[in-house]
Amino acid sequence: MSYDEAKEDARNHAIEQAVLAGADRETVQIVLSEDIPIAYLPGNALLVKAAGRL
Numbered sequence: 001m002s003y004d005e006a007k008e009d010a011r012n013h014a015i016e017q018a019v020l021a022g023a024d025r026e027t028v029q030i031v032l033s034e035d036i037p038i039a040y041l042p043g044n045a046l047l048v049k050a051a052g053r054l
Contacts, residue, residue, distance in 0.1 A: 003043065006046060007033075007046060007048075010046045010048040011030055011033070011048050011050075013048075014030065014048040014049060014050035015028050015030070015050045017050070018050040018051060018052050019052075022054050023050075023051065023052030023053065023054060024052055024053050024054070025052070026052075027052035027053040028050050028051065028052035029050065029051065029052065030048060030049070030050050031049050031050060031051045032047065032048065032049040033046075033047070033048050033049075034046070034047045034048075035047075
């Protein structure tokens with residue numbers, strides 16, 4: 001999986017988790033997208049958060 005594919009997958013997962021938590025899919029937005037360097041990984045970790053109206 002390429003970095004761009006992983007980033008898109010993380011974004012989609014965050015949106016789905018927000019919807020499962022009760023957010024209206026039409027209002028869900030990505031509120032945080034961050035690359036976190038971790039010394040023991042060859043690349044970076046991705047942190048993505050999504051939020052929307054209940």
